[in-house]
Amino acid sequence: xxxxxxxxxxxxxxxxxxxxxxxxxxxxxxxxxxxxxxxxxxxxxxxxxxxxxxxxxxxxxxxxxxxxxxxxxxxxxxxxxxxxxxxxxxxxxxxxxxxxxxxxxxxxxxxxxxxxxxxxxxxxxxxxxxxxxxxxxxxxxxxxxxxxxxxxxxxxxxxxxxxxxxxxxxxxxxxxxxxxxxxxxxxxxxxxxxxxxxxxxxxxxxxxxxxxxxxxxxxxxxxxxxxxxxxxxxxxxxxxxxxxxxxxxxxxxxxxxxxxxxxxxxxxxxxxxxxxxxxxxxxxxxxxxxxxxxxxxxxxxxxxxxxxxxxxxxxxxxxxxxxxxxxxxxxxxxxxxxxxxxxxxxxxxxxxxxxxxxxxxx
Amino acid sequence: xxxxxxxxxxxxxxxxxxxxxxxxxxxxxxxxxxxxxxxxxxxxxxxxxxxxxxxxxxxxxxxxxxxxxxxxxxxxxxxxxxxxxxxxxxxxxxxxxxxxxxxxxxxxxxxxxxxxxxxxxxxxxxxxxxxxxxxxxxxxxxxxxxxxxxxxxxxxxxxxxxxxxxxxxxxxxxxxxxxxxxxxxxxxxxxxxxxxxxxxxxxxxxxxxxxxxxxxxxxxxxxxxxxxxxxxxxxxxxxxxxxxxxxxxxxxxxxxxxxxxxxxxxxxxxxxxxxxxxxxxxxxxxxxxxxxxxxxxxxxxxxxxxxxxxxxxxxxxxxxxxxxxxxxxxxxxxxxxxxxxxxxxxxxxxxxxxxxxxxxxxxxxxxxxxxxxxx
Numbered sequence: 001x002x003x004x005x006x007x008x009x010x011x012x013x014x015x016x017x018x019x020x021x022x023x024x025x026x027x028x029x030x031x032x033x034x035x036x037x038x039x040x041x042x043x044x045x046x047x048x049x050x051x052x053x054x055x056x057x058x059x060x061x062x063x064x065x066x067x068x069x070x071x072x073x074x075x076x077x078x079x080x081x082x083x084x085x086x087x088x089x090x091x092x093x094x095x096x097x098x099x100x101x102x103x104x105x106x107x108x109x110x111x112x113x114x115x116x117x118x119x120x121x122x123x124x125x126x127x128x129x130x131x132x133x134x135x136x137x138x139x140x141x142x143x144x145x146x147x148x149x150x151x152x153x154x155x156x157x158x159x160x161x162x163x164x165x166x167x168x169x170x171x172x173x174x175x176x177x178x179x180x181x182x183x184x185x186x187x188x189x190x191x192x193x194x195x196x197x198x199x200x201x202x203x204x205x206x207x208x209x210x211x212x213x214x215x216x217x218x219x220x221x222x223x224x225x226x227x228x229x230x231x232x233x234x235x236x237x238x239x240x241x242x243x244x245x246x247x248x249x250x251x252x253x254x255x256x257x258x259x260x261x262x263x264x265x266x267x268x269x270x271x272x273x274x275x276x277x278x279x280x281x282x283x284x285x286x287x288x289x290x291x292x293x294x295x296x297x298x299x300x301x302x303x304x305x306x307x308x309x310x311x312x313x314x315x316x317x318x319x320x321x322x323x324x325x326x327x328x329x330x331x332x333x334x335x336x337x338x339x340x341x342x343x344x345x346x347x348x349x350x351x352x353x354x355x356x357x358x359x360x361x362x
Numbered sequence: 363x364x365x366x367x368x369x370x371x372x373x374x375x376x377x378x379x380x381x382x383x384x385x386x387x388x389x390x391x392x393x394x395x396x397x398x399x400x401x402x403x404x405x406x407x408x409x410x411x412x413x414x415x416x417x418x419x420x421x422x423x424x425x426x427x428x429x430x431x432x433x434x435x436x437x438x439x440x441x442x443x444x445x446x447x448x449x450x451x452x453x454x455x456x457x458x459x460x461x462x463x464x465x466x467x468x469x470x471x472x473x474x475x476x477x478x479x480x481x482x483x484x485x486x487x488x489x490x491x492x493x494x495x496x497x498x499x500x501x502x503x504x505x506x507x508x509x510x511x512x513x514x515x516x517x518x519x520x521x522x523x524x525x526x527x528x529x530x531x532x533x534x535x536x537x538x539x540x541x542x543x544x545x546x547x548x549x550x551x552x553x554x555x556x557x558x559x560x561x562x563x564x565x566x567x568x569x570x571x572x573x574x575x576x577x578x579x580x581x582x583x584x585x586x587x588x589x590x591x592x593x594x595x596x597x598x599x600x601x602x603x604x605x606x607x608x609x610x611x612x613x614x615x616x617x618x619x620x621x622x623x624x625x626x627x628x629x630x631x632x633x634x635x636x637x638x639x640x641x642x643x644x645x646x647x648x649x650x651x652x653x654x655x656x657x658x659x660x661x662x663x664x665x666x667x668x669x670x671x672x673x674x675x676x677x678x679x680x681x682x683x684x685x686x687x688x689x690x691x692x693x694x695x696x697x698x699x700x701x702x703x704x705x706x707x708x709x710x711x712x713x714x715x716x717x718x719x720x721x722x723x724x725x726x727x728x729x730x731x732x733x734x735x736x737x
Contacts, residue, residue, distance in 0.1 A: 159379065327494025
């Protein structure tokens, strides 16, 4: 069993082989799934905590503030302290609320993001499951979250929540189109929906550089649409603090509120990972086709570093949007999608198909 | 044969429902309750319910002497506390026919304008936040802090100053006052460009405010909408121009008028007013004459029998004080004409047929301070 931070394939395969040699196939599968589940769960919690801290620091930086700096050095333990606070808070039950739906909603939201994270390649060989239709799977699964949001708003017996949920429904259903179509542009270029193949295809240049202007347009549209899909500012109409107090999660308290909160950050992480994987090469180092020496130097930087660096870059962009722009109005939001992004996207796909057909890409 | 019963079919899309915005709501800027009838997201009509912070200040005034009343006027529109104080002081001085020294007029005008800038800065913060741009809040507060520091140095308090007394000031300004005000003007001239960069020029902000909440000049006059909100509709109502008091007749400044009457016009009026206020301060700050900080006053002030009225231009509009005196040391009746109450009355008219988000933006542009409405 060899372990290398450049290539996890032999490590993961040897674990797999070890399990199958010592157990019956059924139990090996169970053990494997448990291990992966635990790893993803821990990863999920850690990334969530880190992102909350990062957002606080980034937002403080944008707003001339210091941000959390009391609990632990530079305030890094602040989010953990807040987590415990939320865990210990009372869960308030609302009169005349639909109890079953009310309790189920946060779990639907969190399960949707949980499922999406399992299909993302973190490094070579560090990949829970490599579907043939990876992108399709991630889009399908991540859009399940809206069901939870709608249920939360519907079952809370609160008009603000209901308005927030309805806005969120209209918003996610519309922007799902743009997310799908902008990814489709890259699928035309890559010729596959499999994440590992997409990353491998960017060995001599990331798709954002390979695909000329159409890829760049698709990247920008993906950034806008995915920010909208995760309900973050300037598209945070579902929460819209100044209008709807807290939107769909107004009535939630304690750990159930924390679930919504965590899911928001994880959705941000997921869309940033997809953007990093599909447009910026995922864990693939920065390569330029033909420059052997340069590529070799770049290979010394571990893939995990590349992956998290790119994801952090996209996340920072999304935070930058949130803390700079005012919020859109619901009709402007839908106008932006249906009248601008969607037509641009459709033309862009044609353009990309033409570029690929003529072989103009690098 | 079965009888067919025709039940009235309700068209859900045309049904209205009510939501209570407030008394606790992030965008009502205090304890104001708006009962909003909505059809989907569209505001059909709106009823403001006032009185959650009613303290009976007008009645309390009847039990207090004139120098004591000053402290109560701070608590009306707490963001333009100095200007409210000024109105009462001017009224008492007018009634007693006291000529205050030039120095006091200069200092009062400068501090009024600083107060106006501070108030507009806080309005800018909260307007940005109403639109969802949270960063604005910290930009505005950062700069407002400089003004509050100047205030704190000269008279020891940051929000409710009660610095003016009938006939003068409670104490002289701090020796650093002139230097710090000049430093602030220099600093804020640079920083106000940030305001334009982050909010005024933003396309989302312009889309959200242009053409929203239209208030015509006629409506502004009939609702009594004054101040920046009225001037955004082209209603020339600046008391500093039309009925000058203190030093306003001696300084050069423009009355900012916009004729669009929408939320963006009201926004732009305030942005320009901050610059005009700086212009006024610059003209006065170097020429403050030496002298006493108060005129000679009697120990007990008794206004002659009669009715008196004095108005000033507060940060949110025309602030009027009306006093009926029966010759005692306390007024027989005192009435405040608070700008926010009249401005709020136009809210229902201009936010109909808009979205909830528009209502929040319009409310932000009218810039109401609730204690001033309820008194």
